[in-house]
Amino acid sequence: MVVATAEPRSLAAPTPSGPLLALLAAPAAMGVSGPTLALPEAARALAVSPGAAAWLMTAFGIGMAVGTPLLSAAGGRRGPSRTVQVGAALVLLGAVLVCLAPNLPLTVAGRALEAVGAAGLNVAAFQFAARDGSGRVPGIVAIGSAAGGTTGVFAGAAVAEVLGWRSALVLPVLGLLAVGAVLRGDGWGRSVDGPAREGRHPRTARLPLDVLRAPGFRTAAGLMLGLATVNFAILYGAPRRVADLTGWGPTGTGAAASVAALLGALLSWWLVRAAPGLGTRRVRLILAGGAAVAAALAGFAPWAVAVLAGSAASSLVTAGGQGLLTGPAAEGLPEERRGTAIGLFNLAFLVGVAVGPASAEGLLTTGT
Template sequence: MTTGGRKGGRRTGLLLAALAAPASMGVSGPSLALPEAARALAVTPASAAWLMTAFGIGMAVGTPLLSATAGRRHGTTGVVKAATALVTLGALVVLLAPNLSLAVAGRALEAAGAAALNVAAFQLAGRDRTGRTPGLVAIGSAAGGTAGLFVGAAVAGAFGWRGALVLPLLSLLSLRPVLRLADAEPTRPDESPRTPGKDLGILRNSRFLAAAALMLAVSTVNFALLYAAPRRVAALTGWGPVETGAVASVAALTGALLSWQLVRVAPALGAARLKALLGAGSAVALVLAVTAPWPVAVLVGSGTSALVTAGGQGLLSGAATETLPAARHGNAIGLFNLAFLVGVAAGPALASFADQTVQFI
């Protein structure tokens, strides 16, 4: 690759990262605004938590649905346009909702659009078979999810709690250049009739399954630690939620940014060693964060998990599609990202269950 090509790939990666990062902010952005939302909507804090739960469900549903429908005849351009409409409509519902039920519905619509924007970013980044551009997108997505906690708090303080619930609207700032990039897509969308056998062929591809399974495992560990690691740090230090949240977020963000070094050395490692490194890194991160008696070690574990997750999301997306025909890449990346999103939902639930079990014992 020429120097100009590398610079162009970096610019493309940063553009697509700017598309994906606000979508990820929607996951964590409302966290600190939930008490205010509960008071304003006259509901309990537990009920207000549905504003976050609905986003996770919307992302999990929107990922395969929009990839399969909007992308079928209109390619990535269709995915981006459909996602933009859903994000905008969902945000309007959230901003105008007089009650919790409508606000939750708006969040689910917004999440479906945010998930599709994330998929579109990885589809466009997938043209770079070195993994560098997908790596930048993964880092941007991870950084957005980590920074969302503080961006959401700042926006809520300046504009009210509803502002923290519509952070995915920031993705639309990148809309015009992304649409130009999508319009220049060299491969034509698959216009042939879809059959269950063809789509299930993706799930019979051993390399796709291996990459998706590893992504599911790494993602589950990472989002379990996003729940559990700050609790352990608080227990070990006695810090309050603000101090704990700030330090834990810095650790995770540092790990996400350092994952670029993993992306850079990945071609020299080879596929087998890369997958082994990702699996081992995630396992070590889990052991450190759960068993280490020192707060610094817990934070190192959390940061290591963020590193392998951000790096793995970009690098494994390429591994998941490398042996599939080009016409199946869009659906394959959608299914791959669905595996990641299952980890987003499963991680905190498993961590919460484990915490309750340990306390019960």
């Protein structure tokens, strides 16, 4: 979901396998979408309105947005193994708070804490993957992260039906299954975070005003913010519309929504391949137009299949946009500022993750 800038590669630093790193990253993405169909039950159990319960999703997006730059910086200084340790501890602490919280504010706080830790696991996965010069490992991690996000609706509905609504809020704990193996694969305690770091030098912080002024960055980041906001609003609202239109239960609705989103994400590869022949302007028009069509279908179509088509279209343009807009976000900037530009671009995506569900809940509340 989020690609972090990598630490300098050391010859002494091994790379954990791609599937293992994908397992580390995917549950973070599942944490974004997992609670979607469990929110009504959460609202009843916590004695709050559905709009208030939507904070359980919004808080996760905010936590990811805050945690990603913080733990990216920490990983650059101390190495990704340390980021994994800190991230795992925060995920576990947040999940415990979510499971024990007697009211909404404490549950929201647990979700936010969990999200900061999940951001750390996601960041570390991509930092480890960046050591692979072939690009194969980063690709596997990206696919795993996308799969986690698109299947999260179904996974959350399924576990909530069996274990209760709180289980849908703690899906990021699945990433802890990979922590021990990742740390062993990285040679933790032997070379990577010891001698391998001796050659690093601290860098002075610098405000990214030059990046924010760059027209290419503003256009790419602004479009990504719009795409992400629409996508996560649909991710929140579309399953509820499908359930209303069909009468399906949470598990069936979650399965249909997950399949539609996953199909859209897979089809985004077609857009990425076609982009060079289309040109920058046409690609941007396709992305913006696709998001607008997706929002119209998901929000107003009277047939469940059309709502699901809107979800698929939104997933397609959002996944395609992440791949196609990352380069333009840093284009024209000095080499040393491109990492900052990509980090801020990813932050724009995460702001959309936080704003989308809240926007959808506001529209749904207004409509009723």
